[in-house]
Amino acid sequence: MAAAPNRLDSFLVFMVSLCLFGCASATSKLASPASQPPINKSPGESSESTSATLALRSPLALKSIPLLRTRNALPDWYTATSQVKSDWVASLHSHVVGQDWPEEVRRTIAKTLDGAGGEMFAITATGAESTIGVLEFTPAYLEELVQIVNYPLVPPDSPDPDARMLLDPARKRAAATRLAEAAGMLSETGYLDGKTNWGGGVVFGTRFLYYHELGHVMRAAGSLPLEITLYPEEEPFAEEIYSDQFALIMLALELRRQSVDLQVVGFSGVAFAMSLVALSEFAKTESEVGKRSIKGAVYRMGRIKHYLTRIWQPEGAVSIDAVKAMEAYWTMFTDLLRMVDVIPSPIAAQLHRTATAPKEQWIYARDNIVKWCTFGNCERVRSGLAKVYDSASQQQQGGSIRDVITYIVSETALLEPEIGLRATLQGSRY
Numbered sequence: 065m066a067a068a069p070n071r072l073d074s075f076l077v078f079m080v081s082l083c084l085f086g087c088a089s090a091t092s093k094l095a096s097p098a099s100q101p102p103i104n105k106s107p108g109e110s111s112e113s114t115s116a117t118l119a120l121r122s123p124l125a126l127k128s129i130p131l132l133r134t135r136n137a138l139p140d141w142y143t144a145t146s147q148v149k150s151d152w153v154a155s156l157h158s159h160v161v162g163q164d165w166p167e168e169v170r171r172t173i174a175k176t177l178d179g180a181g182g183e184m185f186a187i188t189a190t191g192a193e194s195t196i197g198v199l200e201f202t203p204a205y206l207e208e209l210v211q212i213v214n215y216p217l218v219p220p221d222s223p224d225p226d227a228r229m230l231l232d233p234a235r236k237r238a239a240a241t242r243l244a245e246a247a248g249m250l251s252e253t254g255y256l257d258g259k260t261n262w263g264g265g266v267v268f269g270t271r272f273l274y275y276h277e278l279g280h281v282m283r284a285a286g287s288l289p290l291e292i293t294l295y296p297e298e299e300p301f302a303e304e305i306y307s308d309q310f311a312l313i314m315l316a317l318e319l320r321r322q323s324v325d326l327q328v329v330g331f332s333g334v335a336f337a338m339s340l341v342a343l344s345e346f347a348k349t350e351s352e353v354g355k356r357s358i359k360g361a362v363y364r365m366g367r368i369k370h371y372l373t374r375i376w377q378p379e380g381a382v383s384i385d386a387v388k389a390m391e392a393y394w395t396m397f398t399d400l401l402r403m404v405d406v407i408p409s410p411i412a413a414q415l416h417r418t419a420t421a422p423k424e425q426w427i428y429a430r431d432n433i434v435k436w437c438t439f440g441n442c443e444r445v446r447s448g449l450a451k452v453y454d455s456a457s458q459q460q461q462g463g464s465i466r467d468v469i470t471y472i473v474s475e476t477a478l479l480e481p482e483i484g485l486r487a488t489l490q491g492s493r494y
């Protein structure tokens with residue numbers, strides 16, 4: 065811990081100026097999927113279906129994306145990211161990792177990844193040649209959280225430009241509902257619509273996630289001696305905590321000569337990134353008693369706060385306003401999450417809505433199911449559909465819901481066998 069200022073100065077050597085989204089520069093040559101190394105899973109990290117996400121688009125996507133395009137039903141973020149010509153992750157990485165970095169780290173390939181499966185935002189595969197991938201939807205999902213967390217705050221009725229934002233309880237309830245819906249989407253489909261007008265919180269949140277992955281590579285290369293004594297309950301998240309610490313140092317170095325305003329935006333990004341990690345954990349974990357937890361994210365955020373308030377802020381490396389902004393956003397997020405009692409089922413809601421709509425509108429339900437399957441976790445979408453079908457079979461008014469599902473299955477016949485709806489529903493009572 066006492067060595068932190070020296071580490072800070074030596075890391076400074078590595079640092080280069082800001083390179084935000086879309087900055088054009090030489091990008092490193094990307095490896096083909098076949099040559100990619102295995103993935104080292106870190107304890108406590110979302111790492112479900114990692115091999116799938118390091119691969120190129122799924123066979124389903126090759127068929128379904130053209131279909132969704134003709135229907136104008138592709139996700140906004142997909143359209144936006146495919147318009148960005150340069151790979152910003154590769155570009156950022158080549159700016160950050162220079163001559164003085166360890167050989168293993170310099171050889172690391174960094175890139176945006178086609179995401180299918182959801183819930184992961186950035187991943188690392190370490191080995192002879194490490195790979196860092198930031199999933200293509202990460203900025204859009206972060207933006208969704210930025211909007212949710214900011215929604216309860218309204219400008220005060222005051223001419224003072226520095227007057228504090230006010231909390232509107234009705235808007236807070238609405239934000240909690242939207243958070244519950246986002247959790248339901250992640251839980252049941254592994255997909256979020258997200259937005260594409262990405263601001264500073266998104267940019268810095270994404271950079272924090274990238275730096276965190278770079279921390280894993282540094283650890284694997286034996287070049288990250290920044291260790292702190294952890295409490296026993298933190299041990300399962302040790303690798304995550306060490307990588308967070310590295311990410312925080314990188315971000316602080318990047319921002320330390322910047323204005324307080326930019327520091328505030330930058331460290332708010334940490335809160336949004338950790339909120340996304342927490343929401344994913346929340347959406348995924350459900351104990352036998354139906355309780356959901358964000359234990360990993362809470363321990364990690366505890367260490368981040370500790371590091372900033374006990375070391376960096378007193379040393380003057382980070383402004384107090386930036387630390388306060390980060391804490392305020394994290395508190396808002398956890399407050400909202402505490403208000404979430406029930407996570408709604410987006411698949412059931414979609415099917416119920418469709419069942420009462422005129423038949424010519426049913427195609428929207430088909431488009432959504434195809435979209436969730438293409439860009440989210442299709443296995444979970446299939447089992448969600450089967451569950452709704454089975455429960456509709458036991459209800460008297462279940463007929464029209466079964467009709468909708470039958471319609472979706474027949475309307476996706478061209479996407480079989482990749483989409484797998486027919487086989488799944490044959491396994492239930494279809």
Ligand SMILES: [Zn+2]
Nearest residue numbers: 106109304307
């Ligand atoms: Zn990690």
